[in-house]
Amino acid sequence: MNDVLDKLAARIKAARRLTILTGAGVSAASGVPTFRGQEGLWRQYRAEDLATPEAFARDPRLVWEWYDWRRQLIAGCRPNAAHGVIAAWSKRHGTAVITQNVDDLHLAAGTQGLIRIHGSIWELSCWGRCSQGATPWRDDRVPLDQPRCPHCGQLARPAVVWFGESLRREDVEAATSATACDVFLTVGTSAIVYPAAGLIHEARDHGAFTAEINLEATPASSAVDVAIQGAAEEVLPAVDALL
Numbered sequence: 001m002n003d004v005l006d007k008l009a010a011r012i013k014a015a016r017r018l019t020i021l022t023g024a025g026v027s028a029a030s031g032v033p034t035f036r037g038q039e040g041l042w043r044q045y046r047a048e049d050l051a052t053p054e055a056f057a058r059d060p061r062l063v064w065e066w067y068d069w070r071r072q073l074i075a076g077c078r079p080n081a082a083h084g085v086i087a088a089w090s091k092r093h094g095t096a097v098i099t100q101n102v103d104d105l106h107l108a109a110g111t112q113g114l115i116r117i118h119g120s121i122w123e124l125s126c127w128g129r130c131s132q133g134a135t136p137w138r139d140d141r142v143p144l145d146q147p148r149c150p151h152c153g154q155l156a157r158p159a160v161v162w163f164g165e166s167l168r169r170e171d172v173e174a175a176t177s178a179t180a181c182d183v184f185l186t187v188g189t190s191a192i193v194y195p196a197a198g199l200i201h202e203a204r205d206h207g208a209f210t211a212e213i214n215l216e217a218t219p220a221s222s223a224v225d226v227a228i229q230g231a232a233e234e235v236l237p238a239v240d241a242l243l
């Protein structure tokens with residue numbers, strides 16, 4: 001284990017451009033449930049059943065109940081040591097942080113230049129897509145019951161990216177450009193949701209040294225140069241201590 005940590009630390013130290021891609025595992029130690037696995041279930045539903053525009057169209061109350069439950073839970077969570085190390089590294093010139101997480105704990109930890117490719121659970125937009133309500137607005141009230149668009153009065157939705165929806169063009173461009181890096185580190189993601197999972201392969205194609213930190217093996221493990229099995233909140237401080 002020490003060998004791989006030394007190897008990763010040496011690569012990070014020498015890198016002019018470092019890119020970090022994070023997923024739900026980074027926030028697990030803060031108490032935010034991950035999506036997949038037993039822990040990811042809410043009532044009898046899987047995230048895949050609720051995080052879609054079809055689910056919202058069918059039953060907005062049910063989907064809002066899920067988001068309201070998650071917002072209340074996240075409101076009581078604080079960044080952990082993994083967020084802390086990533087925030088410190090983000091201040092180094094040439095570092096980009098791309099997150100799939102909507103909890104904004106990276107922002108709470110002070111991460112700079114964060115690219116939130118799946119949006120934020122603390123922002124809403126107009127489900128009816130009225131012209132002004134298409135731009136997300138912040139609403140951090142908890143609890144929140146069936147909120148409405150302040151511009152047109154139609155139902156509001158969480159300003160997150162659901163399955164089958166396109167990511168914001170600016171975010172895709174920023175994330176894609178960050179794959180041109182020396183070191184690409186993926187942390188706490190199951191690496192099954194695209195286009196995020198594809199960024200690892202793009203970075204590899206650009207010649208980046210690629211590394212993964214995860215509690216378990218993922219589809220990315222066999223593609224990266226170094227796969228470290230461990231908890232983000234333990235491994236990242238250990239790597240940081242070697243820099």
Ligand code: BJW
Pocket residue numbers: 022023024025026028029034035036037040047051100101102118160161162163164165166167187188189190191192193194195213214215216218230231232233
């Ligand atoms: C720890 C740990 C600790 C635990 N330390 N580790 C190409 C191929 C196949 C399919 C597609 C494709 N391109 C597009 C698709 C379709 C689809 C997709 O990817 N489907 C797959 C499931 C196959 N993608 C989309 O629809 C995307 N849109 C798109 O591509 O638009 C263009 C298009 C449209 C239509 C058709 C085709 C193309 C949008 C994806 C949006 C995903 N949205 C969600 C919900 C966000 C809002 C919300 O939060 O409610 O994003 S789904 C959910 O998954 C959420 C997450 O950000 C995302 C990724 O999950 P993540 O972060 O990896 O979490 P987990 O739980 O899966 O994993 C946690 C990991 O942590 C585990 O591995 C643990 O081991 C580990 N861990 N504790 C370290 N302490």
Ligand code: ZN
Pocket residue numbers: 126127128129130131132133134149150151152153154
């Ligand atoms: Zn509206």
